[in-house]
Amino acid sequence: MFTVTFVLYEKPGLDRAEALSYWRTTHAAIVSTVPGVQRYVQQHAVGAPAGEPPFLGVASIGFADRAAFELGAGSPQFAAAVADVAHVADADRLPTAFTDEVLIVG
Secondary structure, three states: OEEEEEEEOEOOOOOHHHHHHHHHHHHHHHHOOOOOOOEEEEEEOOOEOOEOOOOOEEEEEEEOOHHHHHHHHOOHHHHHHHHHHHHHEOOOOOOEEEEOOOOOOO
């Protein structure tokens, strides 16, 4: 599986609970329409060892392979998902990487 992972930072002025709810529902519905998506996981940051979490959460989107990702990434649905990030997170601060999942336990 080819996976692209995003770190989402809070959007200034947006309530955290509201942002997480929007991300879980409205934004997720948009991502689910991207061609080739086989897996979409959101990890919502709910705490941290020293107070508030340093980011809103992490999202990973899985495709069968890089070609499927490139096809999906070139779609209007992917463009809509990227544009929608600004409704839930700081769109100017969106670290992104291609990642391999390495299962250690489970």
